Amino acid sequence: MRVASGSLQGSVPGSEDAAGAQPVASTARSFGQNTMPxxxxxxxxxxxxxxxxxxxxxxxxxxxxxxxxxxxxxxxxxxxxxxxxxxxxxxxxxxxxxxxxxxxxxxxxxxxxxxxxxxxxxxxxxxxxxxxxxxxxxxxxxxxxxxxxxxxxxxxxxxxxxxxxxxxxxxxxxxxxxxxxxxxxxxxxxxxxxxxxxxxxxxxxxxxxxxxxxxxxxxxRLGRGVIPRHYDVAGAAAFTLGLVSLVIGVTWASERSGGVQAVAALVVAAIALFAFFVIEVRAPEPMVPLRFFANRTIAAGTALSAIIGVGLFSITAYLPTFFQMAYQVSATVSGLVPIATVLGMLVSNLVTGWLASRTGRYRIFPIIGTCMGAAGLFLMAGLPGGLPLWVPMLVMAVVGMGTGSFMSLIVAVVQSAAPDNQTGAITASINLARQVGSTIATAIIGGSIAFGVARLLPAGLDPASLTPHAVHQASAATQGTVAEIYGQVFTPIFIALATTYAIGIIAALLLPHGRLSDEPHTATPEPAESLSA
Structure with missing residues (x-):
């Protein structure tokens, strides 16, 4: 059985025009079902x-x-x-x-x-x-x-x-x-x-x-799709219940304060998400077109999008706290590290977008980007204390550059592998993977930091009142102890996130070879590939 991706004839390998239609002239751009300059x-x-x-x-x-x-x-x-x-x-x-x-x-x-x-x-x-x-x-x-x-x-x-x-x-x-x-x-x-x-x-x-x-x-005024005879109300309800329960359950569980309520929320989430999967498989007009994830480009691209949410977006909010405690810097100075990360992301996002459009090549960027992310986060886990702040700033800038190199590009590639009448659904799915990954990982990291610091603090130090200002006013011995504790707590977090990017390298390598085309919703694969069974 050949897995078709609809209206694209191999904009990336693993996709083809199911209808066998010839691509329209490259001098016009396609608006839904219409074509106009x-x-x-x-x-x-x-x-x-x-x-x-x-x-x-x-x-x-x-x-x-x-x-x-x-x-x-x-x-x-x-x-x-x-x-x-x-x-x-x-x-x-x-x-x-x-x-x-x-x-x-x-x-x-x-x-x-x-x-x-x-x-x-x-x-x-x-x-x-x-x-x-x-x-x-x-x-x-x-x-x-x-x-x-x-x-x-x-x-x-x-x-x-x-x-x-x-x-x-x-x-x-x-x-x-x-x-x-x-x-x-x-x-x-x-x-x-x-x-x-x-x-x-x-x-x-x-x-x-x-x-x-x-x-x-x-x-x-873009072309409209075919009005479905059945709206996937059941799928939307199951997905909403499952995601809300999952986020609440993970938050309670990571904070170690939910107990029975956290378990109940996670059980509800598991049941609802399983029901959502069953509904989407059987629905005549599914909200999320699961069948298209048999396409290698869409599956690998969605995995890469989730890895961005888990691997970087989840940790960014906690970086200032880490540097205030572990490096004993002020709140203002600690903000330089996430700024360096985001600047690296911004620059590489624009550069790789321009290069991919200029050359048509796209696969190399997520491969290099995931390697940079994995290497940078592994290096963060091994940085010794007492280094000047510009060192972790540089390392996290590399992580940001690696992430930015495929952050927007992978959305464009996945869109090119989907049929025109499913562009919105596929775009939603790849963004959804990123946001869900970020939300869940953020909750887990926050709970892990709170639990780890509270467990390692010596007697006499109350974790509830352990603010950066209080630590900076404490004795040198106390400052050293707190810095060491935060280093111990964040090291496995950085390793776990680096491992996430390492998994992303595999997903990037699974992207088929190909070159983006100048034709609307088409490309010239090199060589042409499609998934078949």
Missing amino acids: LSPLRLRFLVASLLTVSFLGALDHTVVSTSLATIAGELGALELMGWVVVGYTLASTVLLPVLGKLGDVLGPRRVFLVSLLLFLVASLACGFAQDMTWLVVSRVVQGMSSAGLQLMSQTIIAKVTTPRERPRYMAIIGAAFPIAILVGPVLGGAITDYWGWSWVFWINIPVGLVALAFAFVAVP
């Missing part, structure tokens, strides 16, 4: 519009972090503070496959514009919040709409570019995330200090309205 000027305008909107969605995930304490204090609900972030993240993750399917059915332009309008309304509601419950609900809506912005931006780019062009433009859109990581916390703190925390959300309104006006003009 798109001028270079309009394409640049479109990319600028999508980048602005993607940056808004990514920024809203990072800009709130520095204002959380102020928000919780003014609204008087410290115990709900974490849900301002968790609600946003969970909503944006859970809605990915649903929005991907809607984009394929209704057209990505409609989903994109509705998501942008909903995002602006939710931002307005967040700023007017009178209590924490109001804010959390508004943040959930914001997360849902943010998922639509990020996902449809990538889907629209896939619809209006050839496989050869796609990595360059996808890298530009993907640059929104690392830029948001760099400027978000600083911007959020400055807005909170000078304007008030409400403007952390309201700043989206003027920028978003301009982006909305651009989007109405720039985003073309």
